[in-house]
Every structure is written in C-alpha cells, then in structure tokens.
Amino acid sequence: MSPERFAKIKAVLNRRQPDLTVITDNVHKSRNLSAIVRTCDAVGIPHVHSADPDDGYGTYHGTAKGSHSWVKVHLYEGVDKPIKKLQAEGFKVYAATFTDRVVDYRQLDYTQPCAILMGAEKFGVSDTAAELADEHIMIPMMGMVESYNVSVAAAIILAEAQRQRAEAGLYDESRMDPEEYETTLFEWAQPKIAQFCKERNLDYPLLTEEGDIENPSEWYQSVKVIRDEAREKREAVKAALASDGLDQTAE
Numbered sequence: 001m002s003p004e005r006f007a008k009i010k011a012v013l014n015r016r017q018p019d020l021t022v023i024t025d026n027v028h029k030s031r032n033l034s035a036i037v038r039t040c041d042a043v044g045i046p047h048v049h050s051a052d053p054d055d056g057y058g059t060y061h062g063t064a065k066g067s068h069s070w071v072k073v074h075l076y077e078g079v080d081k082p083i084k085k086l087q088a089e090g091f092k093v094y095a096a097t098f099t100d101r102v103v104d105y106r107q108l109d110y111t112q113p114c115a116i117l118m119g120a121e122k123f124g125v126s127d128t129a130a131e132l133a134d135e136h137i138m139i140p141m142m143g144m145v146e147s148y149n150v151s152v153a154a155a156i157i158l159a160e161a162q163r164q165r166a167e168a169g170l171y172d173e174s175r176m177d178p179e180e181y182e183t184t185l186f187e188w189a190q191p192k193i194a195q196f197c198k199e200r201n202l203d204y205p206l207l208t209e210e211g212d213i214e215n216p217s218e219w220y221q222s223v224k225v226i227r228d229e230a231r232e233k234r235e236a237v238k239a240a241l242a243s244d245g246l247d248q249t250a251e
Contacts, residue, residue, distance in 0.1 A: 105138060
C-alpha cells in the first residue's frame with residue numbers, strides 16, 4: 001500500500017454520501033445495472049438497492065470497470081422492501097416515472113436524505129413502487145423518443161444531486177458512520193486480508209497511518225495460534241468419533 005493510494009482511498013471515503021442512494025426496480029440488464037453502479041461511485045454513493053433483478057445481480061465488467069468493488073449492492077425480493085426500509089430511516093424516495101403528479105427532476109431537494117428510484121428497461125417503475133414513492137420526477141425530453149436509457153437517466157438525475165450537495169458543502173468533510181468508515185477503509189486498503197478475516201470470523205487488525213498492518217509479524221503469529229487451535233480441535237473431535245466407531249471426518 002503506497003501512501004498515495006491510501007490517501008486517495010481516505011479522500012474518496014471522506015466524500016461518500018451515506019444519505020443518498022439509488023433503488024432499481026427490476027432493472028435486469030447487467031450492463032445497465034453496472035453503469036448505474038459506476039455512476040453511483042462517481043457521485044459518492046456507497047450503497048445501491050436492487051429489487052428483483054432477473055437471475056440475480058451481475059456486473060458487466062466492461063461498463064463497471066471495477067466500481068462494484070467500491071459500492072455495496074443490496075438485493076431484495078420485492079421493491080416494496082427497500083422503499084419501506086429507506087423511508088423508515090428518513091429517506092424520501094423520488095421515482096423517475098410519468099404520472100399526473102410528476103415534476104421536473106431539478107425542482108426537488110437532493111440535499112436531504114433521498115433515494116432515486118429507477119424502473120425496469122421496458123416497463124418503467126412498477127405501480128407498487130410508484131404508489132409508495134414520495135415524489136415522482138421526470139427529465140424533460142425535446143426529441144421524438146419518450147425516455148432515456150435507464151442508466152443515462154440515473155446519471156442525469158444524480159449529476160443534479162451532486163451539484164446541489166456540492167453547493168451545500170456536503171462533500172467537504174466525512175459524513176459516514178465512524179464504524180462503517182473504519183471497516184470500509186480496511187477492506188479497501190487490504191482486500192485480501194479482509195477476505196481472509198471474513199472467512200475465519202476474525203477481527204480486522206489495526207492499520208498504520210500508511211495503510212499497512214500494524215505489527216504484522218505479531219498479527220500473523222496470533223492468526224497462526226488460532227489456526228493451530230482450530231486444527232487441534234478438529235483432530236480431537238475426529239479422534240473421539242473414531243473411538244466411538246464412527247468413520248466420519250469433522251469439519
């Protein structure tokens with residue numbers, strides 16, 4: 001970990017907007033989902049909520065260019081779940097859809113906690129989602145086509161959200177929960193060690209000011225002790241089973 005890389009990671013985290021997010025309502029094309037995730041990373045959004053994507057969520061790497069590593073995508077069965085969850089946390093949900101109560105997307109306040117709800121490629125926002133949303137928004141169209149591609153529309157709306165938030169100074173200092181900040185900082189700075197710890201239910205070690213493991217030899221030794229103890233327990237269980245006449249392998 002170079003000092004420059006670690007400084008960039010911290011600078012990006014310091015600009016994350018925990019009270020701005022996107023909900024996708026059955027947006028199923030991986031290329032579109034990945035493009036939305038990439039835009040969210042560019043705007044500083046840490047979480048995306050994807051409801052009922054066909055065949056689950058998959059990123060199209062040529063479009064995402066690794067941005068899915070920096071944005072957490074949460075999957076739901078039913079678009080009502082993320083909408084209600086976020087509303088309970090104080091978010092306003094702005095649905096991009098054409099109804100009799102729609103307003104120009106630039107008229108709304110994006111500096112308050114809000115979620116931009118984008119609908120499926122062919123059918124748009126579902127009736128369920130539209131009814132639950134707090135506001136309906138649209139992007140004025142000047143040509144023959146009736147709508148933008150869903151990922152393009154998301155980018156246009158999020159650019160306005162970024163503009164408003166920048167003017168309000170919301171990118172000037174860290175706004176993330178301190179615990180989430182430290183956890184994310186470690187996972188971005190030391191992804192391989194973070195994965196190792198997750199697989200073994202280990203606490204993350206401390207980082208130095210340069211983003212390296214603090215007292216690495218001491219930490220690796222403590223991990224070795226834990227692994228040795230786990231192996232001894234497995235062997236003890238295996239021996240006990242063997243003494244009972246059971247031919248099994250303890251995991």
